[in-house]
Amino acid sequence: MASLEECRAAVGKVSERILEVDPADRRKHIAERTVNLTVTDLDAVFDMRLTEDGLQDVVERGTDAAARRAQVGISVSSDDLVALSEDRLDFAKAMFGGRVKLDASFGDLMRLRKLL
Template structure:
């Protein structure tokens, strides 16, 4: 099981990876969405926001408005680290039940183009 610090580092790396996506691609495929990531085996929740300029750093404090996130991920700590490091394929993780994404169909199609 990955540690809390390793999960924080993986999410920070994910934010950096989103910053590397071409601005034109982000403009085409990104709409502003709130994101939550539940690390199931550690009992942690991280919250972020996706927008045209990238992905905001994840925080452990929920948004002040109290609304559920538009895109909700559930993943184990080891799988989170492996996914961000490129050792785990997102499609296989989804099909294998290692990652659960709760989002609208449109959001899933947009995210698929970015991941």
């Protein structure tokens, strides 16, 4: 099981990877969305905004703390989060294999798949 610190670093890596995408593609495929990332085995949630400038306003909370429903919800184990951020685990395979759960509108899914 990865630590909370490793998960924080993984979120940072994902944000950096978003910034590696061509700016024109980011403008085309990223619509600003609120996101909550639940790390299932650590009982932690990272609330953030997905923007053209990466993941912004990242705030950590416990799963028992009340929060507004995000437009995109992701649930994943700590080890899988770290593996995804390091590109050792394919997002689509993890999602279809049940290792990542994604709660988003169909339109958001179609946009995000272009970046994955």
